[in-house]
Amino acid sequence: MSVAKAAQEFAKHQAAAPEQPALPAIRTDWLRPPGAVDETLFLERCTQCGDCAKVCPYGSITFHPQNGTPVIFADQVPCYLCEDVPCITACATDALLPIEGREQIRMGRAVVSHRVCTAGQGCHACASKCPTDALSMDFDMQRLVVTAERCVGCGLCEQVCRTVNDHVAIRITPYRLLAQARP
Secondary structure (H helix, E strand, O other): OHHHHHHHHHHHHHHOOOOOOOOOOOOOOOEOOOOEOOHHHHHHHOOOOOHHHHHOOOOOEEEOOOOOOEEEOOOOOOOOOOOOOHHHHHOOOOOEOOOOOHHHOOOEEEEEOOOOOOHHHOOOHHHHHOOOOOEEEEOOOOEEEEOOOOOOOOOHHHHHHHHHOOOOOEEEEEHHHHHHHOO
């Protein structure tokens, strides 16, 4: 009887509709390029021309999979905060506005998971590579500290953490999500 039951189960599975592969989740952790205006205004002004991405020397700027607007996935290729910010210069629609200095950029903010961070064990790689000195070590607490006013959200810290640790302890929260969280 077990052979008959197995044959019935097999036939039932053969007749069943094939399973549809799950659609990949749309990521929400993307950043806008340097100089981006407020999100609503950005979406009005950006024509998805791609000029900002074409001039990015590091290939940091890619395109949102749903609407084709320029985004940066800091965990893939961070923004290197070019001195001359060619992406802003290339934008003819004022979706990206000129800045006086890199400290004015607001793409996101680094958030540290102290549970997996190895700064207390001597790793300070992210702090040593931070171009805005937004990361420092609190030696009394034996933990990494993010100075929010200095952090521009470039993602270099996340990339460095990924290369020196087994677990990524620092991630960039996009500025638009930080703005939504404020009262």
